[in-house]
Amino acid sequence: MLHDRFFIGNQWTKPATNAHFTIKNASTGETVGLTAEAGTADIDAAVTVARAAFDGGDWSGMAPAERARIMRRFAEELRKRAPQTAEAVSTQNGMPISISGAFEGDVAPNILDYYADLAEEMVLEDVRPSQFGTETFVQRLPVGVVAAIIPWNFPVNLSLVKLGPAMAAGCTMVIKPSPGTVLDSYVMAEAALAAGVPAGVLNWVPADREVGQYLIEHPGIDKVAFTGSTAAGRKIAARCGELLRPVTLELGGKSAAILLEDTDLKTFTQGIPTACLLNNGQTCYLGTRILAPKSRYDEIVDAVAGFVGALKVGDAMDPETHVGPLASEEHRARVERYIEIGKNEGRLVTGGRRPGASQGGWFVEPTVFADVDNTATIAREEIFGPVLSIIPYEGEEQAIEIANDSDFGLGGSVWSKDKAHAKAVAEKVQTGSIGLNGYVISVGSPFGGIKQSGIGREFGPEAMGAYQTYKSIFAMN
Ligand code: NAD
Numbered sequence: 001m002l003h004d005r006f007f008i009g010n011q012w013t014k015p016a017t018n019a020h021f022t023i024k025n026a027s028t029g030e031t032v033g034l035t036a037e038a039g040t041a042d043i044d045a046a047v048t049v050a051r052a053a054f055d056g057g058d059w060s061g062m063a064p065a066e067r068a069r070i071m072r073r074f075a076e077e078l079r080k081r082a083p084q085t086a087e088a089v090s091t092q093n094g095m096p097i098s099i100s101g102a103f104e105g106d107v108a109p110n111i112l113d114y115y116a117d118l119a120e121e122m123v124l125e126d127v128r129p130s131q132f133g134t135e136t137f138v139q140r141l142p143v144g145v146v147a148a149i150i151p152w153n154f155p156v157n158l159s160l161v162k163l164g165p166a167m168a169a170g171c172t173m174v175i176k177p178s179p180g181t182v183l184d185s186y187v188m189a190e191a192a193l194a195a196g197v198p199a200g201v202l203n204w205v206p207a208d209r210e211v212g213q214y215l216i217e218h219p220g221i222d223k224v225a226f227t228g229s230t231a232a233g234r235k236i237a238a239r240c241g242e243l244l245r246p247v248t249l250e251l252g253g254k255s256a257a258i259l260l261e262d263t264d265l266k267t268f269t270q271g272i273p274t275a276c277l278l279n280n281g282q283t284c285y286l287g288t289r290i291l292a293p294k295s296r297y298d299e300i301v302d303a304v305a306g307f308v309g310a311l312k313v314g315d316a317m318d319p320e321t322h323v324g325p326l327a328s329e330e331h332r333a334r335v336e337r338y339i340e341i342g343k344n345e346g347r348l349v350t351g352g353r354r355p356g357a358s359q360g361g362w363f364v365e366p367t368v369f370a371d372v373d374n375t376a377t378i379a380r381e382e383i384f385g386p387v388l389s390i391i392p393y394e395g396e397e398q399a400i401e402i403a404n405d406s407d408f409g410l411g412g413s414v415w416s417k418d419k420a421h422a423k424a425v426a427e428k429v430q431t432g433s434i435g436l437n438g439y440v441i442s443v444g445s446p447f448g449g450i451k452q453s454g455i456g457r458e459f460g461p462e463a464m465g466a467y468q469t470y471k472s473i474f475a476m477n
Contacts, residue, residue, distance in 0.1 A: 001036075008045050011199075027316045051172075064119040078109040079106070081105075085184055097319055118461060122464070146223045148166070149228060175203065258403055292390050308368050324363075351366050369387070411432075423436060432450050444459070
């Protein structure tokens with residue numbers, strides 16, 4: 001057994017049942033060990049302590065500067081554990097260690113520092129002129145106990161981007177990691193404990209989706225923060241609607257990488273690993289529809305196929321690996337189903353198979369289809385694997401039309417030697433965020449989707465509002 005306890009109320013708490021998850025190494029398929037799986041009684045226990053910690057007021061009523069100090073210590077403790085974090089993530093979801101080391105290990109704790117700064121700068125009460133009385137005191141208050149539901153693809157970033165604003169606002173939390181990445185949550189819990197985060201503020205209970213649903217419906221929860229698939233998000237949103245419970249949703253995507261006529265192809269191909277294929281294609285905002293002008297079509301197809309075909313596929317723990325395995329056997333089967341569909345919808349120009357040396361791990365070759373029409377299944381549905389579709393276009397207006405002809409609106413990118421021109425095109429793309437000659441999220445700027453990619457924003461000061469509520473006190477004389 002790797003972990004036989006849950007982190008509830010700063011105690012390593014014995015589970016209510018013997019249920020467990022089998023943890024597998026995505027690169028080898030081998031079983032690494034077992035971890036405890038929460039049931040509804042464990043959720044009750046976690047919500048009870050989070051509720052008591054919130055209602056007791058020690059955390060929510062703490063001076064923001066003091067909360068900020070604790071958050072910075074938490075970030076420091078996480079930094080000390082960066083290699084452990086990276087290894088935990090890569091073992092389970094196949095993220096190449098070079099990526100998890102940077103994004104999940106080293107950089108993710110900066111999110112806590114960023115929101116610690118915001119906590120200190122936050123104006124908690126302002127006095128406004130009154131229409132009928134003397135003045136109004138407008139207060140910002142923490143929203144309460146937050147249920148945070150985390151997916152498996154970037155579990156540390158996607159946890160901390162909820163923990164940061166929630167902690168800064170004075171909320172307490174019950175965090176449900178995905179069964180697909182459980183190990184990192186123990187590293188985060190150890191760091192929180194070492195940092196002196198008060199008991200009950202953060203509680204981790206890894207569970208499956210049914211128990212996750214129990215958590216989001218729990219009467220002790222005041223707000224739900226969800227990141228995951230559009231299908232699950234829709235279900236959660238419907239339930240939260242019935243309960244009139246605030247919910248933010250960070251969902252799927254099918255973004256476009258628009259290559260304008262003057263794209264520098266070297267710049268584009270070198271941007272593919274982060275903008276189109278990050279984490280083996282298991283990233284929500286990637287530009288997996290590559291829109292190529294007909295005037296340069298063959299050249300672009302050759303360059304993309306050549307670059308993607310030469311990427312090193314291998315064990316996630318190998319620092320030389322560009323593309324690791326997929327996160328689970330079931331997920332690989334899903335991605336392979338899309339590749340089969342793609343063979344009838346486009347021209348396979350590289351990849352499409354399991355690499356020779358894949359052994360027990362859940363590998364697929366990075367795959368590129370050319371001559372794809374935007375109505376094709378592989379151009380419309382989120383595959384969440386290393387599969388790219390190249391779609392030809394004639395004229396910029398058509399490129400924008402194709403980019404916007406999607407159920408999603410999360411990320412994307414525009415490529416051109418002329419940045420101002422690229423920006424003008426980016427402004428016409430219906431999406432929550434977009435990159436110019438690349439794509440990398442930034443902690444200080446809002447990130448989130450429109451259409452079926454979600455509701456609300458994470459990152460930046462914009463994320464704070466989801467964890468706060470307002471109270472107006474009207475003074476009449
Ligand atoms: P998923 O929807 O299967 O699961 C996400 C999390 O929700 C897991 O913890 C799961 O156990 C839980 N869950 C599922 N149904 C639930 C329910 N009814 N009630 C409570 N909890 C429930 O998604 P996944 O496969 O883990 O993650 C991949 C998906 O996440 C992709 O669609 C991807 O685009 C999306 N994603 C979006 C963002 C973003 O910021 N927009 C970021 C990362 C991933």
